[in-house]
Amino acid sequence: MTTALDLTQAAARFAARTDSFAAGKADVCLDMADKLGRYGTFATAKQAEFAAKLVSWSIARATAAPTMRLERIQRLVQEKNLALHLGVCKVVQFQSGAIGVVDPDGSFRRFSKCTAEVASVLADVERRGLEAVQEIGKATGRCCVCSRTLTAEGSIAAGIGPVCAERFGA
Numbered sequence: 001m002t003t004a005l006d007l008t009q010a011a012a013r014f015a016a017r018t019d020s021f022a023a024g025k026a027d028v029c030l031d032m033a034d035k036l037g038r039y040g041t042f043a044t045a046k047q048a049e050f051a052a053k054l055v056s057w058s059i060a061r062a063t064a065a066p067t068m069r070l071e072r073i074q075r076l077v078q079e080k081n082l083a084l085h086l087g088v089c090k091v092v093q094f095q096s097g098a099i100g101v102v103d104p105d106g107s108f109r110r111f112s113k114c115t116a117e118v119a120s121v122l123a124d125v126e127r128r129g130l131e132a133v134q135e136i137g138k139a140t141g142r143c144c145v146c147s148r149t150l151t152a153e154g155s156i157a158a159g160i161g162p163v164c165a166e167r168f169g170a
């Protein structure tokens with residue numbers, strides 16, 4: 001069973017991190033540690049489970065290998081609020097602030113855990129930007145930004161809709 005001390009230590013590890021996944025998690029840990037200290041037990045089994053997860057996440061990420069540098073993709077998803085539909089996966093930001101990919105089967109993974117195939121697509125989009133998503137759009141027939149089927153002649157030729165191309169930027 002997770003103890004208040006476990007959560008306090010996890011909070012310290014999260015606080016020392018700069019990745020987006022860790023953002024805000026130190027406070028969550030401290031809040032749970034405080035409640036656990038006061039009531040002696042978790043309110044629900046779900047909370048106990050979540051506390052254990054928080055502790056393991058704090059350790060796992062601290063020792064994980066450095067992730068790919070995907071600054072362009074992060075800017076698009078986190079600052080411009082776009083989801084990227086890249087055929088092999090979707091890049092999204094979750095309410096927690098974490099950014100990662102959703103596989104076609106619906107499971108969410110961090111960039112560091114994605115398959116080699118997905119990693120190569122991400123690296124290509126990071127490097128070539130609009131050109132890369134246009135190629136994906138031409139291959140899939142869908143716009144990488146809004147996921148809609150490309151129907152206008154100009155959009156089919158470009159591999160992306162005009163409004164989405166503008167939102168994506170150069």
Ligand SMILES: [Zn+2]
Pocket residue numbers: 143144145146147148160161164
């Ligand atoms: Zn679109």
